[in-house]
Amino acid sequence: MFEFKFTEEQNMLRDMVRDFTNNEIKPIAAKIDEEAKIPRELITKMAELGFLGISFPEEYGGGGFGEVGYCIMQEEIARGCMSTATFIGAHQSIGTNAIFNGASEEQKKKFIPPLASGEKIAAFGLTEAQAGSDSFHLKTKADLVGDEWVINGEKLWITNGGIADFVSLFARTEKGISLFAVDTNVPGFKVGPPEKKMGIKEVTNPLSFENVHIPKENLIGTDGRGFIYAMKTLDAGRLGLGAASGVFLKNCLSFLQSMQKNAYNLIIQYRTFRQYSLCLQRWQ
Numbered sequence: 001m002f003e004f005k006f007t008e009e010q011n012m013l014r015d016m017v018r019d020f021t022n023n024e025i026k027p028i029a030a031k032i033d034e035e036a037k038i039p040r041e042l043i044t045k046m047a048e049l050g051f052l053g054i055s056f057p058e059e060y061g062g063g064g065f066g067e068v069g070y071c072i073m074q075e076e077i078a079r080g081c082m083s084t085a086t087f088i089g090a091h092q093s094i095g096t097n098a099i100f101n102g103a104s105e106e107q108k109k110k111f112i113p114p115l116a117s118g119e120k121i122a123a124f125g126l127t128e129a130q131a132g133s134d135s136f137h138l139k140t141k142a143d144l145v146g147d148e149w150v151i152n153g154e155k156l157w158i159t160n161g162g163i164a165d166f167v168s169l170f171a172r173t174e175k176g177i178s179l180f181a182v183d184t185n186v187p188g189f190k191v192g193p194p195e196k197k198m199g200i201k202e203v204t205n206p207l208s209f210e211n212v213h214i215p216k217e218n219l220i221g222t223d224g225r226g227f228i229y230a231m232k233t234l235d236a237g238r239l240g241l242g243a244a245s246g247v248f249l250k251n252c253l254s255f256l257q258s259m260q261k262n263a264y265n266l267i268i269q270y271r272t273f274r275q276y277s278l279c280l281q282r283w284q
């Protein structure tokens with residue numbers, strides 16, 4: 001029979017993240033949702049503790065905890081704030097992981113450490129207005145001109161778009177869909193207004209690329225294999241999202257149960273009060 005047990009290290013990770021969530025995230029969770037903003041100070045604290053690269057191997061500056069460790073961390077963060085868990089997911093599990101999945105050894109050593117340490121915040125740029133579920137038909141273009149790629153196009157619904165220093169960008173070349181590492185401090189890169197959302201309030205924006213020039217070597221992995229890297233990345237992204245959403249649902253259920261208990265208590269109190277007042281009337 002398959003027996004699944006967490007290691008001592010994984011249990012220690014859970015305890016550490018749980019304490020951090022209780023002390024640093026829960027008290028400001030309502031404010032995060034009201035302002036639709038994860039405070040910079042919170043991002044810095046999480047980066048210092050290694051939360052922003054927990055899944056990646058230590059040789060690239062990560063925590064070496066793999067996907068299981070990442071899911072443990074996301075469960076605990078989501079217990080306190082789903083917006084913060086989603087911010088981490090977009091940065092780590094899709095934004096940085098896309099590079100990890102596609103990059104050569106040399107590219108991993110160059111691009112992963114500043115992302116895993118949280119020195120740079122990442123976003124994952126795949127979706128477009130006409131290419132959501134059907135992302136294979138994306139239209140953003142990358143043309144090789146001399147020693148540079150020139151990128152033109154628009155992306156939609158990009159989580160962390162407004163705060164990202166780095167985008168894992170999917171664009172079409174002559175060979176098919178390819179993945180590019182794009183720093184956001186380049187001329188021609190623009191961020192549109194944040195989407196207004198009902199819940200999960202980390203920032204989500206449209207992005208535009210107008211004649212954005214990036215070095216030739218920022219094409220990640222093999223030209224034309226970007227769609228495979230994207231699908232592999234989204235598979236892993238769903239794991240963490242599942243872990244966070246499971247806890248989120250559990251929280252909703254216990255909230256409803258406590259409401260139900262309160263309502264039940266109110267009914268009992270009302271009935272007792274009515275019995276007393278009827279007795280009182282009869283006695284009078």
Ligand SMILES: Cc1cc2nc3c(=O)[nH]c(=O)nc-3n(C[C@H](O)[C@H](O)[C@H](O)COP(=O)(O)OP(=O)(O)OC[C@H]3O[C@@H](n4cnc5c(N)ncnc54)[C@H](O)[C@@H]3O)c2cc1C
Nearest residue numbers: 090124125126127129131132133134156157158159160204
């Ligand atoms: C809050 C939020 C954050 C996001 N963050 C990111 C991000 O960081 N990066 C990124 O690249 N994207 C992001 N996205 C985009 C997300 O991945 C897309 O919304 C998703 O791929 C669905 O695309 P769509 O919204 O265009 O819906 P559509 O593709 O238009 O689908 C609408 C509905 O039609 C159904 N449907 C579609 N095609 C078919 C078919 N052939 N047969 C039957 N049913 C079909 C779908 O299942 C769905 O129910 C985000 C979206 C949201 C809402």
